[in-house]
Amino acid sequence: MLQSVIQTHELSYRFADQQVLDKVSLQVNKGSIYGFLGPNGAGKTTTIKVLLNLLRSDDQNVFLFEKEISANRSLVLAQIGSLVEQPAIYGHLSGRENLKARAILLKVKDDRISAILDLVALSAHADKKAKNYSLGMKQRLGIGLALLHDPELLILDEPTNGLDPNGIIEIRKLLMRLTSEEGKTVFVSSHLLGEIERMATHVGIINKGKLVFQGTIGELQQLSNEQVIIETNDLVEAANTLLAGGYPADITEEYVTVPFTDAEQMGAMNTLLVNSGSTVYSIRKTKKDLEQLFLSLTQPL
Known part of the structure; x- marks a missing residue:
């Protein structure tokens, strides 16, 4: 104990x-x-x-x-x-x-x-x-x-x-x-x-x-929502393709983001985008760092 x-x-x-x-x-x-x-x-x-x-x-x-x-x-x-x-x-x-x-x-x-x-x-x-x-x-x-x-x-x-x-x-x-x-x-x-x-x-x-x-620290990091970050030549077109394929895509200033499920999901999204004509520069998994978690937990009550 x-x-x-x-x-x-x-x-x-x-x-x-x-x-x-x-x-x-x-x-x-x-x-x-x-x-x-x-x-x-x-x-x-x-x-x-x-x-x-x-x-x-x-x-x-x-x-x-x-x-x-x-x-x-x-x-x-x-x-x-x-x-x-x-x-x-x-x-x-x-x-x-x-x-x-x-x-x-x-x-x-x-x-x-x-x-x-x-x-x-x-x-x-x-x-x-x-x-x-x-x-x-x-x-x-x-x-x-x-x-x-x-x-x-x-x-x-x-x-x-x-x-x-x-x-x-x-x-x-x-x-x-x-x-x-x-x-x-x-x-x-x-x-x-x-x-x-x-x-x-x-x-x-x-x-x-x-x-x-x-x-x-591990429990804090588990609060973060892991995301797939996709860098591509046309963010809007890529997001629309993913949405049409059933993936809840969103757009930031530089990337298309999708909530991470597993490695197979990442591969399937990459294949979908390439087959639709998008150029995928990078696709990777990420999650909020401690600073982002801190900010999300200390928003005005």
Whole structure:
């Protein structure tokens, strides 16, 4: 049986007269990378602050490590590392000194500092002042600070925000390594949909405070309708030919599209078009990527 690390039961939250979260029920299991997606203002950061008990739910419906957080705050938070917004880094200190200062507060042994520097790939820059770090290095140092006390759960709010492609790849590889090699569970919010698709095992999509999807990456992709994309010399003529043959064809700016059934269907349509005089440049199967699915799930409610 999978162990629950994060669980909320119909979590709702209001600011004055604004409903920010509306019956959000999250399920995050041990060892997963859970990508939390949503447009700006959807409720992602509010959810994270409730999970970290920075904002409190009066309904006692937030459970971390199967313990209600309000009644077990110290015990639960001791098992969590977090990075919300910008990492709290002292620019005049080196990366090693930043970790040392945090280690003293947390009563963590010095040998953990070297292990963290190695884990976040900063050993070669350990004695360089943090103010001279690139943005990606600062983010990795921030994650290192969050990992210093060896938490079971890492909660990150937009950790790749503002990074260049190399920085994004570095963070992605780090998070994947934390789950595969270190056994951590990662809950990460992001607006970079392609990145979530590449690294997450599970996804939750929130829109206007409501959780509109939750499941594995595979389950999300299964929501897409596979289509046959046909490139031909005359889109209108090809579409009419297919319609006459019983295929529900549609036209985009560049292609004729037909809902995919199987490989035999594709072959039959290709034969029909060629026999009717159409020139078929290409015919292939495709489906919506995560971004298109995200957009379809976050249309105005």
